[in-house]
Amino acid sequence: MSKRNPSWRACATLIFVLSSALLPSIATAQRAELQKIIKQKVLPNGLEVIVVENHGVPLVTLEVDVKNGSFTQTPDYAGLAHLYEHMFFRANARYPMPDAFVARAGDLGSIYNASTREEVVNYFVTLPADSIREGIRLLASALKAPLFLQDELERERQVVIGEYDRNESSPGFVITQRMDSLLYPGNFSRKNVIGDRQVILSTTPAKMRSIQAKYYIPNNSAVIVAGDVNPDDVFRIVEQELGDWKLGPDPFVADPVPPIPPLTKNAEVIAEAPVGAVTVLIQWQGPSVGKDPAATYAADVFSDVLNDPQSRFQQRLADSGLWQGVLVNYYTLNHTGPITISGQTSSENFRAAMKALQDEIAKFDTPGYFDPDELTAVKAHRAVTSAFDRERASGFAHTLGFWWSVANLEYYMGYVDNMARQSVSDLRAYARKYIIGKPRVTGVLIHPDARRALGLTERDLAGGSN
Structure with a gap:
C-alpha cells in the first residue's frame, strides 16, 4: 500500500468538512426521502415485493433475494448454496433446452448476474423498462420450476471448481480459511461461501432439489424492482407472474440455524x-x-x-x-x-x-x-x-x-x-x-x-x- 501523500489528505479533509456541514439535513431527511421512493407489498403467498422509483434512465433492475447462503450449510452441503446459484440460469420447465434461459435473457437485451454471500443469494437482471413483465416472467421460470439436469450440473460443477481453484491459488486463501474455522468453532461450513471441494464434486440433483424445496419459497424471498417503473404496475405484474408460487414451511422454524x-x-x-x-x-x-x-x-x-x-x-x-x-x-x-x-x-x-x-x-x-x-x-x-x-x-x-x-x-x-x-x-x-x-x-x-x-x-x- 502506497504511503499517503499531502494532496490526498487535503482532499479527504475537504470531503469530511463538507459532509459534516450537511449532516443535520441529510440525517433527518433520509427516512422521509426513502419513504417517498420505496414502496412495499407482501403477496398472499408471503413474497415481499419492494419497488424503488428512479426515473433517471429508462431501465429497470429486477432482483430476487433469497435467505440462503453459507449460513444455512451443514458440512455436507458446504458450497452448495453457491452451486445452486449457478444452476439457477440453466434449464427449467419453461426453458428446457440447453442455454434457452440465457438466450431469452439476451433477446430481452438484459444484463444478468448473481452472487452468493453468507446470508443472502441474489439474482438480478437489468433491462429496458418496457420489458419488465418479460423479465419477471424469466426470473419466475427459474424460481418455480428448475430441472437440475445432470449434464448441466456437471458443467456448472466444473465452473464452480474453477472458481475454487482460483481462490485456492491466492496467498490469502489458506490463512482466511484457517482463521474462519477458529473464529467460528464447529460452524466453519456456515461461513465458508466457496465451500468444500469434495462436497461440490459429489453433489447430486437431489441435493439441489432439497435446497429448492427448503429455501426457494416465496415466504423466504423478496423481489426488488428498481428503476423507471410505476409501483402499482409492478405489484400487479409480480402478483400475476409469481402469485401462484407455492408458500412453504418457514425453513428456520423447522431447522433453526444454531x-x-x-x-x-x-x-x-x-x-x-x-x-x-x-x-x-x-x-x-x-x-x-x-x-x-x-x-x-x-x-x-x-x-x-x-x-x-x-x-x-x-x-x-x-x-x-x-x-x-x-x-x-x-x-x-x-x-x-x-x-x-x-x-x-x-x-x-x-x-x-x-x-x-x-x-x-x-x-x-x-x-x-x-x-x-x-x-x-x-x-x-x-x-x-x-x-x-x-x-x-x-x-x-x-x-x-x-x-x-x-x-x-x-x-x-x-x-x-x-x-x-x-x-x-x-x-x-x-x-x-x-x-x-x-x-x-x-x-x-x-x-x-x-x-x-x-x-x-x-x-x-x-x-x-x-
Whole structure:
C-alpha cells in the first residue's frame, strides 16, 4: 500500500468538512426521502415485493433475494448454496433446452448476474423498462420450476471448481480459511461461501432439489424492482407472474440455524507464502444485528473513525511508517459478524508494528481517544455515501436486498438516523463489549525466509494481549 501523500489528505479533509456541514439535513431527511421512493407489498403467498422509483434512465433492475447462503450449510452441503446459484440460469420447465434461459435473457437485451454471500443469494437482471413483465416472467421460470439436469450440473460443477481453484491459488486463501474455522468453532461450513471441494464434486440433483424445496419459497424471498417503473404496475405484474408460487414451511422454524458459540480463548495462525510484505489479521466475534443492533451502528462509526487518515490510530500506526496500511472493519451479519483489523508491514518493522498496534487496541476505551468532532465527520460521510448509493438503481437494489436478508428493511430505513445518534460513550462501550480483552484470532501471512529470520512462532502472536 502506497504511503499517503499531502494532496490526498487535503482532499479527504475537504470531503469530511463538507459532509459534516450537511449532516443535520441529510440525517433527518433520509427516512422521509426513502419513504417517498420505496414502496412495499407482501403477496398472499408471503413474497415481499419492494419497488424503488428512479426515473433517471429508462431501465429497470429486477432482483430476487433469497435467505440462503453459507449460513444455512451443514458440512455436507458446504458450497452448495453457491452451486445452486449457478444452476439457477440453466434449464427449467419453461426453458428446457440447453442455454434457452440465457438466450431469452439476451433477446430481452438484459444484463444478468448473481452472487452468493453468507446470508443472502441474489439474482438480478437489468433491462429496458418496457420489458419488465418479460423479465419477471424469466426470473419466475427459474424460481418455480428448475430441472437440475445432470449434464448441466456437471458443467456448472466444473465452473464452480474453477472458481475454487482460483481462490485456492491466492496467498490469502489458506490463512482466511484457517482463521474462519477458529473464529467460528464447529460452524466453519456456515461461513465458508466457496465451500468444500469434495462436497461440490459429489453433489447430486437431489441435493439441489432439497435446497429448492427448503429455501426457494416465496415466504423466504423478496423481489426488488428498481428503476423507471410505476409501483402499482409492478405489484400487479409480480402478483400475476409469481402469485401462484407455492408458500412453504418457514425453513428456520423447522431447522433453526444454531448460534455461533463464543470464543473461549485466543488462537493464532501463521501461513507461509512467497509474498513481499507481512500481512496481519486480527479478528473478534462481533455483534449479531438481530441480537444487538445498537452495537452494529457503533461498530460502523468506530471503524470509520479509526480509518480516517487524521485519526490518532492512523497517525500512530501508518503515518509513523510502522505499517504500510491498517484497516478496521465490521461486517454486519445476523449470525455473528466479524470484527477485523488488517494491515501490512515489513519483516523489519514487524515486531515494533505489532507492539504499536497492541498498544493502540488497549487504548480504545481510554477517555479522550475518540474526539466528538471525528464522530460528526464520519457520520456525515456515511450519510452522504448512502445518499449517493440511491442514485444508481441497480446498485441500490443490491443494497436493499442485502439488508432485507441480513436484518430487515426497517434497519436500513433507520440506518443514517441511528448512526447520527452514536456518541463517544457508545464507541467505548462497543470496544469494551467486543474487542478489549476479548478472545480473538490472530493470523500472519509471511514469506518462509522472513519467518525464519524473525524466528516467528504462534507463541509470539499469543504474547500480545489487550
